[in-house]
Amino acid sequence: MFLDLIDFPIESKRLDWQARHVLRNVNQEPSLLVRIKITGTSFPHRAEDPFVQVGELRSRFVEIAEDGLSVNSYFDEPLPQRGRIEFGYGEQVLLRLPRRFDLEMLDQLDPQRLPKNTRFIDRFFGDGPIE
Amino acid sequence: MIKFVIRGVVNEAETGVGISGLFVKAYDKDLLFDDLMGTAYTGDDGHFSISSQSGDFREFLDRNPDIYLKVYTPDEERLLYTSEDAVRWRAGEDEVFEVRIPREDLDDLLPRRRVQLLDDRGRERTDFDVGEALTVQIEGLQPATAHDVILQSEDGDELFTSRLMSNRDGVIEGAVLWPQFGLSDPRTDEALTVEQAQERWQGHRLNLAVGTGNQTAFEHEVRIADTFSRPLVLGTDEEGRVVNGFVVNEGSARVSGYNVPFEGRVRVYMVPRQRNWRMGDPFAPVHLVGGRPAFVDVEVEARRFQAVVAQSDELAPGAYDFIVRPLRYGYEDDEVFILRENDLVTRTVTGLVVREEFMASKTVLGGCVNTQPMSGRHISGRPYFQYVDTFQVGDDVWGALDPAALDPNLIGKAVALYVIQHKPPTAWSSDSSLTHLPVLGGNPAVLKFVTQPGCINYNDRLLWPNATIEGEYDLVADFGNDATSLSAFTPDDSFDPPLDLIDGYFVSGFRVVPDPTTDTSFANCGSFQYNDGPVTVTDDYDSVTVDRRAIVYFPSDVAGATMVSQISTAQSSYPVVVIVHGNSSVTTSYLGYNYLLEHLAKSGFIAASIHLNPGMHGTGRARMLFQHLTLLNAKFGSNAANNIGIMGHSRGGEAVAIAARLNHQDSLGHNINAVISLAPTDQYTSENLGGTWATPYLVVYGAMDGDVAGGSGNPWNTGFALYDRASGAKKSMVFVYGATHGRFNTVWGDTDLYFGKIGPTDMPKLISADAHQKVAKGYMTAFFRQNLKNETQWKGIFRDEWVPSAVELADGGAVKLYVQYEDTTRSEVDNFEEAHTATSWQTSTIGGAVTDSSTLPANPQENELFNLDNQSPHDTSGLLLRWDNTSDELRFNVPSAHQNVTAYNAVSFRITQKVGSASNPAGPQDLYLTLNDTTGNSRSIKVSKFQEIPQPQSRHYAQYTKSAMNTVRIPLHVFIIEVVGTDQVDLTKIESLTFDFGANGTGEVEIDSVEFTE
Secondary structure, three states: OOHHHOOOOEEOOOOEEEEEEEEEEEOOEEEEEEEEEEEOOOOOOOOOOEEEEEOOEEOOEEEEOOOOOEEEEEEOOOOOOEEOEEEEEOOEEEEEOOOOEEHHHOEOOOHHHOOOOOEEOOOOOOOOOOO | OOEEEEEEEEEEOOOOOEOOOOEEEEEEOOOOOOEEEEEEEOOOOOEEEEEEEHHHOOOOOOOOOOEEEEEEOOOOOOEEEEOHHHOEOOOOOEEEEEEEEOHHHHHHHOOOOEEEEEOOOOOEEOEEOOOOOEEEEEEOOOOOOEEEEEEEOOOOOEEEEEEEEOOOOOOEEEEEEEOOOOOEEOOOOEEOEHHHHHHHHOOOEEEEEEEEOOEEEEEEEEEEOOOOOOOEEEEEOOOOEEOOEEEOOOOOEEEEEEOOOOOEEEEEEEEEOOOOOOOOOEOOOOEOOOOOEOEEEEEEEOOEEEEEEEOHHHOOOEEEEEEEEEOOOOOOOOOOOEOOOOOEEOOOOOOEEEEOOHHHHOOOHHHOOEEOOOEEEEOOOOOOEEEOOEEEOOOOEEEEOOOOOOOHHHOOOEEEEEEEEOOOHHHHHHOOEOOOOHHHOOHHHOEEEEOOOOOHHHHEEEEEOOOOOOEEEEEEEEOOOOOOOOOOOOOOOEOOOOOOEEEOOOOOOEEEEOOOOOOOOOOEEEEEEEEEEEEEEEOOOOEEEEEEEEEEEEEEOOOOOOOHHHEOOOOOOEEEEEEEOOOOOOOOHHHHHHHHHHHHHHOOOEEEEEOOOOOOOHHHHHHHHHHHHHHHHHHHHHHEEEEEEEEEEOHHHHHHHHHHHHHHHOOOOOOEEEEEEEOOOOOOOOOOOOHHHOOOEEEEEEOOOOOOOOOOOOOOOOHHHHHHHOOOOOEEEEEEOOOOOHHHOOOOOOHHHHOOOOOOOOHHHOOOHHHHHHHHHHHHHHHHHHHHOOOHHHHHHHOOOOOOHHHHHHHHHOOOEEEEEEOOOEEEEEOOOOOOOOOHHHEOOOOOEEEOOOOOOOOOEEEEHHHHOOOOOOOOEEEEEEEOOOOOEEEEEOOHHHOOOOOOOEEEEEEEEOOOOOOOOOOOEOOEEEEEEOOOOEEEEEHHHOOOEOOOOOOOOHHHOOOOOEEEEEEHHHHOOOOOOOOOOOOOOEEEEEEEOOOOOOEEEEEEEEEEEO
């Protein structure tokens, strides 16, 4: 109802994000990724894959929580220092977060405590597995 | 004043031959003086006519004349006949007389009669040798009458009788009575050697009697030579008995020569059969199976020879003659193959016929049946008629006799068209009677007309309006008593080849089929759900753990069945269909296709819909499909055939294409024989359903999809790209105007209406959930029935030849859908895939020149369609072109090696209006497709007679409006049926095909896949 009156992307103060390092197995190898979690609305599943983008950089994949109240987006490329965070499906941007991404806000893992064969592409640790 | 007509014919009594030039007087018999009513001379055929007014003869109280005739010689002197003793009292106004005068009274008034005996070359003969063809020509007979020509021995025994027809001039022209005179005795069928025949017939005098009925008109003597001196060459056995033919591999080509007029060595050639050899005719020995030319050299001794030109294993089926030529020393290998005056040749009778095994390969009683298409639909305007062999219940069945396909003797003849139940050739063998369908009124109501030349439009008739009874039928054209008018016509209620024609016989001529949307073969079905616990499968980004949960429907013999053991016993096994749903926040998506599962089960499938977790991608869904196939096989055992169809919706639609590949790459052994993608994504693996896992493929997609809507990326993420990339198997795509994403799934419903891609102006265009379900049931059931149950009657649906009626009628007839189709049998003219340059459009895929003859306002552009048009959803190259004049055209020349297109049934191309082009009309676009042959003949067919080039369905958010191609198929037979005012095109010599833009003055379209196809 009245959907056509909405100008996408929606920018709402209720939307927020958190960013942190996480380990995920990608292709059966531990990989260090950046996870940006977005909350503040209900996220439906759709046919088209959801995405999160920081500036020009788009997430590698996104998982919508079972209850639909949050999404976890995963990045395996270096994130910009700062940038606008947006969420959408396919090529369609639907949400824009009012608080911009700031790399300083990233909760980092201790590289010394990661598995030896962890793969990552991160500007803080340099490329390649941890020695 | 009353006018009286007295007419009739004067014949020779014995033969019925009309006598011309006689003087006829008609009298009115009176008490004192007879009145002369009139006179006339008989015409060429003996007919006369006399008119008289009542005032000429009427006397007091005389109301009607009492007529008798007198017939005189032409000089009016001698009376030949009178009927004064047989007066026709109180005659009517039109009296007909037949006057028969004995031959003895006619003397020299009889027409000139002549019997000529002719030799092989048409020269008159007085006697004959054995082995020659006894040919007669007879003049002076009753015109257009069957005559018995009887050959009798000297003692009056009948040797044989031939019944011959005189022409309109009373002449039997050069008819062979006895092809190889004397080489057998017709009374006993005893085969004689040439020597025996000479001994049997030498010096005899035979009698040739000609007559009608029991009356002999005249006789003629046939003399047999006292000595045999004329050369004779013929095929024989070793003893010298004539052998004119045998079944292949059952004899050798042995030739015997008698009375050979030269000595020494001769060469005997076996050559292709030719009628009436003449000096100067070229000839060439045939090449035998082993490759050697068919000739042999042999010595002539005592004016005779015998030679074997070819052994039995060297002979191919065919008709051959023999030519015997004396060898000139030293020139044996330098012969000129021109028939010389002194060459001997088998003439009237073919030297040797080597027959194919007949009944082994031909099941037709009598060996001959004329089949030709007749059933079809009427088209308003040219080409007036299209042959069709599948009709849906409720369709009108028309039949037509194409004058171009009729034997000329059947033009202008009365014919009755029977619609009968189809029966196989074996049934025809025992019963050739025709029974017009009782629902059409039976045989008394059979439709009759006189065939007309000039146009198929004159010979098409509505045979069965609103065909209501499913079944297979034949159409038979019964020419009955071979009459030229309906008043004289009597159908004989019997199929009598070769005069009568049939559309059917080997396979049915046409069939009336039910709507696959509503048709079922099982009254009941059972259903149950299972959950066999979790399993972990790999997905595109990660692994995922999923419950193995599904709902299953199966054919059953009882209502309410819930156990596998209650599966119907009607069949030992059933094909399996598995549905893979798409992504949704709800976990009951798999229950949204129960309407389809139930219909599939009642149509004879074990049908299951499997559960998948929210968020799963393409590969994970495909892996889960295999998990469930294993479970279904375990549950149903041998009742589940390894004959599988898969249907996926949304992400599931992409997953089923992935599954076909994985099944092959991982050697999983599932026989996946049909794949359907419903509103599929194309976002994970860019699948090419082709190569070694090519599978018959159907895509169904809605023009108002609010989720997988396209609109960005190259190519767009829609089913168009999946369809375009699929290859190696038959494929079809149904683009449904007004259809959304979610309404195909009863659990999803209208969710995609609120995803921000469907706007308020779209809402009135949406079709109902009921219509969505009918599209799914109709098209998907037909597709699985065609590909898993080999039911070929549904193929027309996927070529857009017909639409299931429930779909057509859904939402009050508001459902419009457009179909793309590609067959595996095709000859591409242009697919536009070659390296793209500014001029690459000028050369087609098959290497022909493409030209606009400088008519178009700008050069066409060949490229990826998404590069030419940002509204194109396609993943294929095509041609973008615009026209601004009705004389504009685009011509594709066909290289000589590809000009014979008779192996194909249709010319086909894909086309779309370019979204947003101001050149296109507000509605469907139209144009002509013209085929031109090398002899200068051409025919143009208006595309709208067969397919619509629709206006794209516009979307509220313009980026989602699509330049979506649909396929136009024009049957090739419409270029060869006879249509008044247009050429018939020679399909063996297609020089070019042309898009003629004469239907609309302006337009801008994209085209692809220009081809001749099955």
